Amino acid sequence: MTDRPGVVVTGVSGRMGRMLVHEIEQDGRLALTGALERSGHDWIGRDLGTMLGGAETGVIVSDDADKAFAKAQAVIDFTAPAATVAFAEKAARAGAVHVIGTTGLSYDDLKTIAAAGRRAVIVRAGNMSLGVNLLTQVTRQIAQALGDEWDIEIVEAHHNRKADAPSGTALMLGEAAAEGRGVSLADVSDRGRDGMTGPRRRGDIGFHAIRGGDVVGEHEVIFATAGERIAVRHIASDRALFARGAVRAALWGQDKAPGEYDMLDVLGLKPGRGT
Ligand SMILES: NC(=O)C1=CN([C@@H]2O[C@H](COP(=O)(O)OP(=O)(O)OC[C@H]3O[C@@H](n4cnc5c(N)ncnc54)[C@H](OP(=O)(O)O)[C@@H]3O)[C@@H](O)[C@H]2O)C=CC1
Numbered sequence: 001m002t003d004r005p006g007v008v009v010t011g012v013s014g015r016m017g018r019m020l021v022h023e024i025e026q027d028g029r030l031a032l033t034g035a036l037e038r039s040g041h042d043w044i045g046r047d048l049g050t051m052l053g054g055a056e057t058g059v060i061v062s063d064d065a066d067k068a069f070a071k072a073q074a075v076i077d078f079t080a081p082a083a084t085v086a087f088a089e090k091a092a093r094a095g096a097v098h099v100i101g102t103t104g105l106s107y108d109d110l111k112t113i114a115a116a117g118r119r120a121v122i123v124r125a126g127n128m129s130l131g132v133n134l135l136t137q138v139t140r141q142i143a144q145a146l147g148d149e150w151d152i153e154i155v156e157a158h159h160n161r162k163a164d165a166p167s168g169t170a171l172m173l174g175e176a177a178a179e180g181r182g183v184s185l186a187d188v189s190d191r192g193r194d195g196m197t198g199p200r201r202r203g204d205i206g207f208h209a210i211r212g213g214d215v216v217g218e219h220e221v222i223f224a225t226a227g228e229r230i231a232v233r234h235i236a237s238d239r240a241l242f243a244r245g246a247v248r249a250a251l252w253g254q255d256k257a258p259g260e261y262d263m264l265d266v267l268g269l270k271p272g273r274g275t
């Protein structure tokens, strides 16, 4: 028996799933009590440690989320939108803190997750790193200080297996820029221009996605006007930083009231909420 909060990692064979198992072991403040993969996956019923090429851990990979969540205090979930929406309901029912890193969530997905967040603690962020979360604040401040004669463009680059565009981080940065300007991102978003687009619309926020090789994640916000340009940039070179943020969020959420939180709450960068 252990008094460490128990945690389940979903999508455990994925890029982030593997990284999370490693980080949970290294960090030592959470006990890994469950590991999930989708039904029919080769790893189901097998020992997680063996599947990862190491010694047996006693954690058997399962596709039964309800059973795994019932024994845990936290769920760390970097999977895919449909899976995350289903996990949100199940984690809320089990009373486990649900840390959501999954991106590409639709408006309806977000509504379902928000409903689960009225019953349990959810920490959701398109990027769990300190650097990116600081960058959102800097972006908001710069956008607030500049008029709309400054064009804002967000450029992101990721590996060639990434399923969604723009990235969750690019959207966080876009939201921050729009907030700084006092406009709704939905009204000014201009994604991936192509063809005879005509001149740029004043006030738009442009998004551009590069996909290639093994790029972990790079984001740049460009503010451009006549005669000058400002660029702020974040480069992630190791997925471990996202896993560290997720573990920190799972621990932070343990004594919080039900609600949907983000990494600014966890990092103490949003005074007056949940701290
Ligand atoms: N917020 C952040 O800081 C970060 C967010 N991400 C996001 O995390 C997500 C995952 O990224 P990544 O690890 O690279 O992707 P991977 O495709 O490598 O991993 C996703 C894993 O989830 C599994 N999965 C899908 N559906 C289910 C299900 N219903 N039940 C259990 N497991 C399931 C997949 O299985 P299968 O292969 O069979 O589909 C796969 O093993 C993406 O949305 C990505 O954008 C990534 C890094 C940082």
Ligand SMILES: O=C(O)C1=N[C@H](C(=O)O)C[C@H](O)C1
Residues within 6 Å of the ligand: 103, 126, 127, 158, 162, 163, 166, 167, 168, 169, 170, 216, 217, 218, 236
């Ligand atoms: O899919 C990824 O890899 C990443 N996804 C997140 C995103 O969509 O922004 C975070 C990070 O950039 C890596």
